[in-house]
Amino acid sequence: MDKKKPKKVFVQGAIPPEKIAQSIANHQSKTNIGAHSIFLGQIRADEVNGKAVGAIEYSAYEEMAEKVFHEIREAAFSKFDITCAHIYHSLGKVKTGELCLFVFTSSAHRKIAIDACTYFVEEIKAKVPIFGKEIFEDETHQWKVNK
Amino acid sequence: MDKKKPKKVFVQGAIPPEKIAQSIANHQSKTNIGAHSIFLGQIRADEVNGKAVGAIEYSAYEEMAEKVFHEIREAAFSKFDITCAHIYHSLGKVKTGELCLFVFTSSAHRKIAIDACTYFVEEIKAKVPIFGKEIFEDETHQWKVNK
Amino acid sequence: MKITIKYFGILAETSGKKEEILEVDKGMSAAELKGRQIKTYQIPEEESVQLAVNQNLNTEVELKEGDEVAFLPPFAGG
Amino acid sequence: MKITIKYFGILAETSGKKEEILEVDKGMSAAELKGRQIKTYQIPEEESVQLAVNQNLNTEVELKEGDEVAFLPPFAGG
Numbered sequence: 001m002d003k004k005k006p007k008k009v010f011v012q013g014a015i016p017p018e019k020i021a022q023s024i025a026n027h028q029s030k031t032n033i034g035a036h037s038i039f040l041g042q043i044r045a046d047e048v049n050g051k052a053v054g055a056i057e058y059s060a061y062e063e064m065a066e067k068v069f070h071e072i073r074e075a076a077f078s079k080f081d082i083t084c085a086h087i088y089h090s091l092g093k094v095k096t097g098e099l100c101l102f103v104f105t106s107s108a109h110r111k112i113a114i115d116a117c118t119y120f121v122e123e124i125k126a127k128v129p130i131f132g133k134e135i136f137e138d139e140t141h142q143w144k145v146n147k
Numbered sequence: 148m149d150k151k152k153p154k155k156v157f158v159q160g161a162i163p164p165e166k167i168a169q170s171i172a173n174h175q176s177k178t179n180i181g182a183h184s185i186f187l188g189q190i191r192a193d194e195v196n197g198k199a200v201g202a203i204e205y206s207a208y209e210e211m212a213e214k215v216f217h218e219i220r221e222a223a224f225s226k227f228d229i230t231c232a233h234i235y236h237s238l239g240k241v242k243t244g245e246l247c248l249f250v251f252t253s254s255a256h257r258k259i260a261i262d263a264c265t266y267f268v269e270e271i272k273a274k275v276p277i278f279g280k281e282i283f284e285d286e287t288h289q290w291k292v293n294k
Numbered sequence: 295m296k297i298t299i300k301y302f303g304i305l306a307e308t309s310g311k312k313e314e315i316l317e318v319d320k321g322m323s324a325a326e327l328k329g330r331q332i333k334t335y336q337i338p339e340e341e342s343v344q345l346a347v348n349q350n351l352n353t354e355v356e357l358k359e360g361d362e363v364a365f366l367p368p369f370a371g372g
Numbered sequence: 373m374k375i376t377i378k379y380f381g382i383l384a385e386t387s388g389k390k391e392e393i394l395e396v397d398k399g400m401s402a403a404e405l406k407g408r409q410i411k412t413y414q415i416p417e418e419e420s421v422q423l424a425v426n427q428n429l430n431t432e433v434e435l436k437e438g439d440e441v442a443f444l445p446p447f448a449g450g
Contacts, residue, residue, distance in 0.1 A: 276444050292448060293446065
């Protein structure tokens with residue numbers, strides 16, 4: 001059932017740590033779960049030519065991104081015996097040290113939860129049309145490219 | 148520095164979701180971190196001969212367990228380029244749906260954080276002298292064995 | 295026929311546009327449209343630009359009236 | 373010589389003891405001590421029992437006065 005609910009992935013601004021606690025707490029009634037795996041992306045203060053990144057401003061081709069997130073979910077549920085999966089990604093400005101990605105997978109067994117979480121992270125990085133403008137402290141910017 | 152601090156791993160009873168939010172929030176000042184990986188163990192209501200597990204009561208050879216946790220930490224920091232790592236494990240009774248293990252690793256890059264987290268989980272399961280009494284709803288029990 | 299073009303990220307910056315509606319010849323392919331817009335806006339690093347036709351990365355298609363073609367720079371999610 | 377023995381989990385339950393101090397012959401090995409206590413308390417599934425001598429799982433050692441030997445059932449952490 002969890003699988004079919006339409007999910008909103010994008011959130012405005014940084015993902016607060018309390019959202020993660022809340023998501024975890026929401027799973028304590030699901031007593032068929034034995035393992036949760038969580039991945040969090042955090043904005044790094046990378047230095048480029050002596051200037052440090054102060055924030056990343058995310059934008060996306062939103063309609064396509066939501067469609068691709070949905071396809072990734074469908075593929076993950078057919079590949080892995082997970083009980084549930086949640087993804088949140090920021091849009092707009094996220095400052096260094098703040099969280100921009102939250103992937104949360106659950107299963108009866110640890111290996112499945114961990115493998116599914118890794119699968120989501122790699123698929124999101126490779127396939128979802130999200131764009132990031134790295135804003136330096138002096139207000140100049142450059143465009144981020146996933147490696 | 149984080150590496151050398153002596154760490155208390157054991158906590159009495161279940162690990163509250165708020166502790167996880169707090170740990171995450173504590174890392175928002177570390178702007179060299181780009182990725183966090185978290186593993187959570189949750190008590191499953193497994194059925195054995197028609198009776199469901201209601202709780203696991205954990206005990207440990209504590210002095211040896213703390214020594215082994217420390218050895219695992221040292222090995223992990225020499226194997227993986229992580230910025231920090233935190234482990235918490237319950238002692239005493241933890242009810243189904245509650246959390247008994249919290250592993251938290253951070254790194255500049257996602258693969259390192261994820262691989263280190265998985266390493267911790269596997270090493271803890273295999274090497275740390277922790278014992279679990281599965282208590283059924285009718286107060287009978289059996290002893291848990293890791294697979 | 296009319297085609298809606300969307301630009302994202304650095305491509306919106308380079309072209310100065312987020313969206314435009316173009317009148318193009320019937321039978322134009324997505325690859326031809328890409329070449330034409332890259333030239334028009336002098337977009338560098340052509341090989342890093344992906345097109346999505348109606349939200350689909352498979353662009354080996356002939357364009358149709360009303361299609362939405364997105365010009366996508368490298369992805370940076372996560 | 374005196375040896376402290378600790379029992380954990382199901383082994384504490386089976387032996388009815390968490391700890392005992394035993395007087396054993398000088399030169400006794402950990403393996404010999406294991407065999408003896410398994411017999412004394414009729415502990416089943418001998419192969420699942422690990423010993424730790426002074427918190428070390430390497431038990432190919434001769435025991436010494438004051439050693440702490442732990443009888444450990446299968447681990448169940450996580």
